[in-house]
Amino acid sequence: MADSKPLPCADGDPVAMEALLREVFSIVVDEAVLKGTSASEKVCEWKEPEELKQLLDLELRGQGERREQLLERCRAVIRYSVKTGHPRFFNQLFSGLDPHALAERIITESLNTSQYTYEIAPVFVLMEEEVLSKLRALVGWTSGDGVFCPGGSISNMYALNLARYHRYPECKQRGLRALPPLALFASEECHYSIKKGAAFLGLGTDSVRVVKADERGKMVPEDLERQIRLAEAEGAVPFLVSATSGTTVLGAFDPLEAIADVCQRHGLWLHVDAAWGGSVLLSQTHKHLLDGIQVADSVTWNPHKLLGAGLQCSALLLRDTSNLLKRCHGSQASYLFQQDKFYDVALDTGDKVVQCGRHVDCLKLWLMWKAQGGQGLELRVDRAFALARYLLEEVKKREGFELVMEPEFLNVCFWFVPPSLGQQRSPNYSQELAQVAPALKERMVKEGSMMIGYQPHGARVNFFRVVVANPALTRADVDFLLDELERLGRDL
Ligand SMILES: Cc1ncc(COP(=O)(O)O)c(C=O)c1O
Numbered sequence: 001m002a003d004s005k006p007l008p009c010a011d012g013d014p015v016a017m018e019a020l021l022r023e024v025f026s027i028v029v030d031e032a033v034l035k036g037t038s039a040s041e042k043v044c045e046w047k048e049p050e051e052l053k054q055l056l057d058l059e060l061r062g063q064g065e066r067r068e069q070l071l072e073r074c075r076a077v078i079r080y081s082v083k084t085g086h087p088r089f090f091n092q093l094f095s096g097l098d099p100h101a102l103a104e105r106i107i108t109e110s111l112n113t114s115q116y117t118y119e120i121a122p123v124f125v126l127m128e129e130e131v132l133s134k135l136r137a138l139v140g141w142t143s144g145d146g147v148f149c150p151g152g153s154i155s156n157m158y159a160l161n162l163a164r165y166h167r168y169p170e171c172k173q174r175g176l177r178a179l180p181p182l183a184l185f186a187s188e189e190c191h192y193s194i195k196k197g198a199a200f201l202g203l204g205t206d207s208v209r210v211v212k213a214d215e216r217g218k219m220v221p222e223d224l225e226r227q228i229r230l231a232e233a234e235g236a237v238p239f240l241v242s243a244t245s246g247t248t249v250l251g252a253f254d255p256l257e258a259i260a261d262v263c264q265r266h267g268l269w270l271h272v273d274a275a276w277g278g279s280v281l282l283s284q285t286h287k288h289l290l291d292g293i294q295v296a297d298s299v300t301w302n303p304h305k306l307l308g309a310g311l312q313c314s315a316l317l318l319r320d321t322s323n324l325l326k327r328c329h330g331s332q333a334s335y336l337f338q339q340d341k342f343y344d345v346a347l348d349t350g351d352k353v354v355q356c357g358r359h360v361d362c363l364k365l366w367l368m369w370k371a372q373g374g375q376g377l378e379l380r381v382d383r384a385f386a387l388a389r390y391l392l393e394e395v396k397k398r399e400g401f402e403l404v405m406e407p408e409f410l411n412v413c414f415w416f417v418p419p420s421l422g423q424q425r426s427p428n429y430s431q432e433l434a435q436v437a438p439a440l441k442e443r444m445v446k447e448g449s450m451m452i453g454y455q456p457h458g459a460r461v462n463f464f465r466v467v468v469a470n471p472a473l474t475r476a477d478v479d480f481l482l483d484e485l486e487r488l489g490r491d492l
Contacts, residue, residue: 020067027074036083037097037472039480042448043086045079052080087470087477088450093248093276096308096470100371101364105310108360115148115358116350117336118343125347128362134369135301136317138281140294145325146317147352148361152275153193155300155316156242158325158353160184160197162298162318163240163269165328172328176202183231186242187211187219188458189252191273194242207236216405217252219243224262240269245290246277249457249465251409253277256292264295272296275314277409279306282374283381289408306384306410306469307377309365325352380471384410388468391478398482400489404460410468415461416440416485418492434461436492443488450484 011017035041047055056076065073083089085097118125132146149155163184164171170178182203186194188210195205209231212223228238241263243254256272263270272293278301280286281293293299297319304313318324330351337348350358369377388410395401395414400422404413421432437454444450454464466481 016067020070023067023071024074027071027078031075031078032081032083033085033097033099033102036078037085037087039087039477041083041086043088043451044082044445044448046446046448047080055080082451085470085472087472087474088480089470090466090468090481091451091453093302093305093467094308094311094469095467096472098308098310098364098368098471100368101308101310104364104367108363111360113360114350114356115360116348116356118347119341121360124360124362125349127366128349128360131362131366131369132315132317135278135303135315139296139299139301139317141317141319143321144317144319145321145323145352146315147325147349148358149314149316149353150355150359150361151312152191152273152300152302152305152314153196155275155302155314156191156193156271156273157197157200158316159242159269159271159298159300160194160201160203160240162320162324162328163271164201164203166269166297166320166324167239169327181236182207183209183228183236183238184240184242185209185211185224185227185231185238185268187213187244187247187254189213189217189219189247189250190242190244191248191275194273213252216408217247217250219254219259221255221258221262224259228262228266228268238266238268240271242271242273243296244277245272245274245293246280246409248276249411249455250405250413251276251407251411253289253408256290256296258292260292260295269298270296271298271300273300275300275302276305279303279377279381280409282307282378283385284378285382286385303365306381307365307368308380308469308471309368312359313361313365329354383471384468384473387473387475387478388412390475391466391468391481394478394482398486400486401482404457404463412466412468413463414466415463416489418489420492430461436489437462437464439492440485440488444484447488449488450481452481 084095089095113121115121115124115128128148136144136146149158168179184198184207186208195208198208199205209227211227212220214220224241231238241259243256243259245253260270274290277290278299280289299317301317302314303309304311332351337351339345388407391412392407395403395412400417402415402417415433416436417433418436426432441454452464452466454462456462
């Protein structure tokens with residue numbers, strides 16, 4: 001009796017399902033895509049958490065709701081969410097909304113499959129390998145391995161685990177008991193995921209030896225050499241160096257060739273965290289910033305950042321051709337990876353990773369690439385550099401703006417010094433300046449006019465980091481950003 005009729009709501013009712021989805025798609029296109037990327041709309045609609053909870057009516061109840069009410073809820077979710085595709089969103093290392101990547105995300109979500117076997121993801125298994133091999137070719141490798149991971153932090157952690165396994169394969173079975181005290185090296189500007197990874201893998205954050213960076217934020221190879229010797233003298237065994245191509249705050253590129261020499265001399269695994277800067281490899285003009293990357297053992301590259309492929313799209317690329325990923329992480333679950341399947345079981349790539357189910361992340365980059373071509377993507381990278389240059393020149397020209405340093409990349413870092421602070425520098429100047437960026441951030445978010453990140457950094461007090469990544473940006477948006485800071489900060 002009970003199962004002779006479809007379940008209530010849209011479940012099992014094709015007419016209701018179609019009506020719901022068509023309406024939701026139309027809300028998505030109108031509200032999230034068109035309004036969400038329009039400069040004449042707000043980038044965010046700030047509400048205090050208690051008010052937002054009320055507005056969203058978050059409580060989950062016993063009774064289901066009618067379609068009209070559900071559609072209103074979809075609108076509210078979009079209304080109160082931050083529009084990261086908006087041309088005034090400069091807050092993160094990703095921005096913009098690529099329609100092809102979005103279309104592919106919708107397809108991916110609709111198909112709702114897992115990347116682990118050819119059996120249930122034939123298209124995506126083949127496509128992932130094609131996309132990874134394209135990225136590897138840009139790194140400079142004609143062969144190798146890789147996998148899409150849930151974010152750059154996880155890609156970095158995989159690199160640490162692989163380097164450790166490569167040196168001490170017995171640790172897979174015997175764990176930390178099989179290991180001497182290990183040491184890995186990264187600069188003071190590296191992403192925090194390196195320390196998190198060391199903690200997560202049981203190495204401990206103390207195993208991360210922090211290498212000095214120069215005034216531009218680049219790792220100092222001489223200090224790397226010094227730290228390696230120091231670690232050895234203290235009885236630790238160095239096994240990996242993580243260099244960064246495009247540091248998170250300053251956008252610096254570590255000198256890979258010099259670092260690679262040090263790694264080679266000491267027999268160390270070289271990982272390059274190019275989560276942010278990897279996409280520069282697409283640009284003939286700027287790819288020299290990553291010279292030397294081809295000798296790395298592993299590379300993290302997030303197309304979801306500069307290329308705007310959509311969260312998440314992060315590749316871990318390996319030079320290895322010995323099936324290291326599978327050997328390190330595989331556990332041959334017989335219910336999933338049967339060896340007597342009717343097709344080539346090498347296509348079941350799920351044992352390369354520590355996850356079981358894995359989201360499909362290759363498709364959004366693939367269609368975007370098909371649409372733009374490598375040349376279109378190169379143009380985006382070059383245009384971002386040009387706009388960052390324009391912002392830099394404007395910052396230099398305007399009174400009240402003080403550059404932190406000449407940027408090498410798309411992170412343009414500066415202080416806004418309001419007129420009240422600029423006239424006479426008080427003994428408390430630094431403390432007062434430190435309060436400017438948080439105060440301006442509050443104003444811009446509450447007005448919804450734009451979003452820019454800020455941070456203290458080493459001895460420097462809070463400054464803005466504007467990230468020029470959105471391919472839809474124009475000079476007018478850059479002018480707006482500076483005008484708006486002046487407007488919001490005039491009376492501070
Ligand atoms: C240099 C660098 N590496 C790694 C990451 C982490 O990437 P994800 O946010 O995808 O975990 C970031 C994030 O900003 C980064 O800047």
